Amino acid sequence: MIRILICFAVVHDTENVLKSDWENLTSQNPGIEHSNMIIDTYDESALEYALQCKEMASKVTCPIHLTALTIGQSLSATIYQNLFAVGIDRVVLLKEKAPVSFCPSRISRIIHKFTCDERFDAIFMGQQNSITCNGQTGIRLSNLLNVPLISYVNDVVFINNKFHVKTKKRLQYTRAVIEQPAIYCFFNAERSYLRMATLREKLKVQSREIDVFDVDKTFDQQENEINLISLSYNPVTRNCQFINGQNAGEKAQVLLSLFMKD
Amino acid sequence: MDTRNSHPQVRNRTYFIEILPPKIDSDKLLDDLDLFSQKYNRVLKSGFCACLTDNAMGKLSYQPIEVIQELELNSKPDQVMIHLTTFHTLTQIHEILDFCLDRNIFNLLVVTGDGSPRLPKLSLTDMGAVGSGKKNVTSVELVKYIHLKYPSKFNLGVAFNPYEPFAGEFAKMEAKVAAGASFIVTQPILAKNENLDVLLAKYADMPVILDAWMSKNIHLLSEAVGHLLSEDGAYDPIANLEAIHKWYPQCKICLTQLNFKAQFHLLDPDMTSFEW
Numbered sequence: 001m002i003r004i005l006i007c008f009a010v011v012h013d014t015e016n017v018l019k020s021d022w023e024n025l026t027s028q029n030p031g032i033e034h035s036n037m038i039i040d041t042y043d044e045s046a047l048e049y050a051l052q053c054k055e056m057a058s059k060v061t062c063p064i065h066l067t068a069l070t071i072g073q074s075l076s077a078t079i080y081q082n083l084f085a086v087g088i089d090r091v092v093l094l095k096e097k098a099p100v101s102f103c104p105s106r107i108s109r110i111i112h113k114f115t116c117d118e119r120f121d122a123i124f125m126g127q128q129n130s131i132t133c134n135g136q137t138g139i140r141l142s143n144l145l146n147v148p149l150i151s152y153v154n155d156v157v158f159i160n161n162k163f164h165v166k167t168k169k170r171l172q173y174t175r176a177v178i179e180q181p182a183i184y185c186f187f188n189a190e191r192s193y194l195r196m197a198t199l200r201e202k203l204k205v206q207s208r209e210i211d212v213f214d215v216d217k218t219f220d221q222q223e224n225e226i227n228l229i230s231l232s233y234n235p236v237t238r239n240c241q242f243i244n245g246q247n248a249g250e251k252a253q254v255l256l257s258l259f260m261k262d
Numbered sequence: 263m264d265t266r267n268s269h270p271q272v273r274n275r276t277y278f279i280e281i282l283p284p285k286i287d288s289d290k291l292l293d294d295l296d297l298f299s300q301k302y303n304r305v306l307k308s309g310f311c312a313c314l315t316d317n318a319m320g321k322l323s324y325q326p327i328e329v330i331q332e333l334e335l336n337s338k339p340d341q342v343m344i345h346l347t348t349f350h351t352l353t354q355i356h357e358i359l360d361f362c363l364d365r366n367i368f369n370l371l372v373v374t375g376d377g378s379p380r381l382p383k384l385s386l387t388d389m390g391a392v393g394s395g396k397k398n399v400t401s402v403e404l405v406k407y408i409h410l411k412y413p414s415k416f417n418l419g420v421a422f423n424p425y426e427p428f429a430g431e432f433a434k435m436e437a438k439v440a441a442g443a444s445f446i447v448t449q450p451i452l453a454k455n456e457n458l459d460v461l462l463a464k465y466a467d468m469p470v471i472l473d474a475w476m477s478k479n480i481h482l483l484s485e486a487v488g489h490l491l492s493e494d495g496a497y498d499p500i501a502n503l504e505a506i507h508k509w510y511p512q513c514k515i516c517l518t519q520l521n522f523k524a525q526f527h528l529l530d531p532d533m534t535s536f537e538w
Contacts, residue, residue: 203291
């Protein structure tokens with residue numbers, strides 16, 4: 001059996017944050033307390049790809065077992081019941097009272113400790129957290145575990161007991177076949193969303209519970225930690241340039257000549 | 263194709279009552295299902311028609327057919343209307359239609375829908391409408407498709423928005439009727455409306471169901487009608503319902519966002535506190 005660990009963070013759904021709260025961002029923290037808690041966008045891709053690999057594996061003789069792991073004070077039943085309903089086999093909460101936002105050193109060491117206690121053949125996670133992102137956790141975990149890191153993963157398929165991975169580089173895509181344990185960090189993947197469970201699937205898992213473990217206190221130490229000094233907001237501005245012309249054809253001609261000139 | 267009046271029962275129900283299936287991200291799913299079941303049974307017992315929405319306003323919810331199935335709800339003929347958007351796979355569309363036939367649910371309100379990036383979307387290839395000049399599948403293609411694959415099986419309704427510019431909305435309505443629509447449901451009506459008057463005159467033979475917004479939530483109402491409404495004066499849903507009855511006595515009414523605790527008893531003709 002192949003065992004995949006999927007690491008996910010639970011974050012505020014910033015889609016629902018009011019415009020007025022965002023406008024305060026440069027002077028104070030945005031008011032996001034009222035927003036829903038959701039699985040982070042890139043981690044959602046990691047979970048969906050893990051489920052797809054499990055489906056592909058079920059068609060051959062090599063089953064895949066999926067463990068979804070998160071770190072925090074608690075995990076809402078809505079989130080973990082949905083994970084069970086879509087096909088995640090086990091959900092683990094590593095209970096940590098201290099804030100877990102922007103502390104890649106501590107988070108990677110906590111995940112490392114967990115993976116040393118249990119064997120995993122692949123670790124899937126988002127490339128970075130959507131809020132206060134640092135993109136460091138996967139890299140640090142790769143160093144601690146001494147396994148390859150495959151970043152900017154765009155697509156993964158599981159064929160003949162191997163992960164066939166497509167990654168997005170600056171100007172092109174790269175494809176590789178991975179045969180050894182590795183960490184896969186997903187970023188703007190082709191399938192961005194976690195599938196939706198049917199009502200029947202959801203009702204089936206109502207009584208299922210997650211595994212909860214307390215995080216070792218030694219991880220409270222903050223040595224070698226990266227600190228978030230400040231968070232700033234760069235508003236997107238548009239510099240409109242009006243193109244003169246009597247009709248669309250004339251305007252297109254002006255635009256074309258400007259483009260050719262540049 | 264003219265399927266008008268093929269199911270005249272639509273004319274004979276006094277109220278169509280919209281009920282929203284539980285949301286996908288509900289944190290009290292069992293309670294929400296219980297509440298849905300109570301509302302549904304109450305509507306059917308009262309002789310009204312339950313209208314079950316399909317991801318209304320783009321909010322992801324469970325499908326009406328799966329709620330009916332899992333809760334083992336009865337579906338009396340002509341007392342259930344299912345909303346159907348174009349945000350499904352073709353397989354899902356057939357599952358829904360087959361289920362409806364099996365449960366004697368013949369009234370469907372076919373709308374393009376608000377959708378969500380999380381939902382699949384029917385393609386022109388699915389509908390056999392490649393080369394039709396359309397870019398996306400709308401309710402027109404879906405109505406045509408249903409009549410093609412399930413001839414004379416369903417009574418298909420379409421939406422009319424009286425707040426949209428006249429010419430465009432009427433051109434769309436003509437296409438919907440030509441595709442086989444046999445009844446019309448409007449957006450919430452808040453005043454006597456010129457576009458609606460023209461619609462009623464033009465499609466005098468077709469049942470038109472007017473939407474009455476029963477919540478005091480003006481924000482949500484603005485979203486529903488697609489125009490920002492003033493919040494200066496408090497909106498009185500009951501007074502608005504009374505007014506719609508007076509303005510358009512010939513029409514049936516669909517109640518959206520009905521408060522079952524505070525408003526449902528007013529719909530019972532024996533208990534009504536006002537005349538209509």
